[in-house]
Amino acid sequence: MTRQDIMNKTIEIVYECVPEIEGQTLEESTVINTDTGIDSMGFTLIICRLEAAFDVKIPDRQWKKLYTLGDVVTAIEKRLK
């Protein structure tokens, strides 16, 4: 799976979890809080869905370090078998 594949799937899941931002352009550099307005509960939902979709586990302590969508993609990429 390429990084772009992961990014595309991530964007799809973000839209599913937070339908109110659907249509908004999401890029690797998109800052999750300020650019999308996703709150911490919405973020938790997204990470849990991503973990299930990619069959990976991102340690809770790493969550707060995921600042941009690119950070999320990197965290998944690192853990993909």
Place this chain on the structure above:
Amino acid sequence: MRFASFEELLRHFAQTTPEAPALCFEAHGEKQTRSFAAFYGDVCARAAVLEKKSFTCLGVLCDGSFACVTEIFAAVKAGKQLVLLNEDCTPEQLAAADADALWGDAELTEELSPALTGGVTDGRGKLLFFTSGTTAKNKAVVLTEQSLCSSAFNGGALLPLKNDDVLLCMLPLDHVFGFVCGLLWGLSCGACVALGRGPRHYFDDCTFFAPTALSAVPLLLGFLLQKNLLGSTLRLVLIGAGDCPQAIPGALKAKGVRVSFGYGLTETSSGVALSLGDDPYAMTVCPDDEITLDADGEILIKADTCMMQGYYKDKTATAAVLQNGVLRTGDLGAFDAQGLLHIRGRKKEILVLRDGTKIFLPEYEAALQPLLPGRDFAVTEQSGAPVLMIFGEESERETLTRALEGHMRTLPRGQQLKTIRFVNSPLPRTATGKIKRWSIQQKEEAT
């Protein structure tokens, strides 16, 4: 019933309702329960081990597990001072609390162990909770098992749970609201406390544990409601630790769930007032507590049984807020004709987020100052989240976002700026240059 210690509480129910479930939790994918008698036995056995250890102050990295809860009660029974911490705790916090031993996640424990100190000589019965908020200056509040038990008694006196109730504990135990209203309230009523499984299970904990009661912060509750995750067994929700939009109690009532709001501080071992009637914003003062209002409306609390001993090793900070047993809260309130308390806002420059976290705005802004040199800005609140208000133009958004990125990455997610709002005129300030926060907030609310 009022208890003077955790051991007295557990022993009482171990003797009177030994087979009743005290705790319910997940182990190996299965739901398990531990009776009061069995749990009291676990605590006594572990305390016997801890008594032989030479350490004097145990830092507990709270993960909400059964082992964590057992360790807390056992360490207190063994006469150790406890400091309750979360995974974001800093070495400075650990050192400030004089912890000389750590319990919790092995990797984190190893990482933090260089910060351990020489311990204490007079820590028996003391539990230290850090005030929630930005980490730089949050203070360790010295509570006791007696003050925490008294607070739980107050809650149970106004909102009793029965022994067939299941109270779901989804809040962190290092936060006094989570510890008292998520755990002790249930146990002191002889009810079963279901230990939530952390953020990954916010989505299915209510289905898994089928709780009848829940303590929650507005942010979590709003999410559970929005996603319809509260389950069908719930009959009572206690909301605390942050401003709550009116839609939340309304939606809960529509589901037939009783709603109560709690008001309290870490310094008062959690709640000092709870709402009991139809209006969740109108609160009855708890039995042990006295609340008066200062001339400017500031809430003053006298709570002999629940009051903190002080801020740990900080007499100056203690004396600034606690005089003759009366705590100056920095919160503004009013009493209605029925004598019920209504919270009106904050006097201090503090923003209380919907997850219960407090942000000390001048400190938060001072950290942004070097990143936004010469700019006219302030941090304010929108929908329970911090927002940067800055005199400037929309075209600067990208540049400013990048300028702030490094600092934002160091903050817990809930404390990161939710958005940047541009204003086309300088921010209102007093003659001495202080930001007129209320003026900004009122303008925001009007738009």
